[in-house]
Amino acid sequence: MSTNPTPGLNQNVVLKPVPWGKRYRAPLMNAAFWAFWLGFALAHQGGVANNSLLINLSYLVFALACLVPLVTKK
Numbered sequence: 001m002s003t004n005p006t007p008g009l010n011q012n013v014v015l016k017p018v019p020w021g022k023r024y025r026a027p028l029m030n031a032a033f034w035a036f037w038l039g040f041a042l043a044h045q046g047g048v049a050n051n052s053l054l055i056n057l058s059y060l061v062f063a064l065a066c067l068v069p070l071v072t073k074k
Helices: 027-050 050-072
Strands: none
Touching: 027 050
16 A cells, blocks of 8 residues: 555656646637638638628638748647
8 A cells, every 4th residue: 555645646757837738729720710711711701702802701710811831829
């Protein structure tokens, strides 16, 4: 029998904290996926309606969607 309160846990091992990009990788990648779809929809609507504001907004959404995978490294 051991007097260790949590059996199997080595008290001498120091666990490194998980970076936020790795911790939230799945939700951020899902957000990037949906941002791409939103960007396509905005670009299409902007092209059909000849609305440059929607097209420029789609560029912004595409840029943000491209930056998300860069900050969430494996």
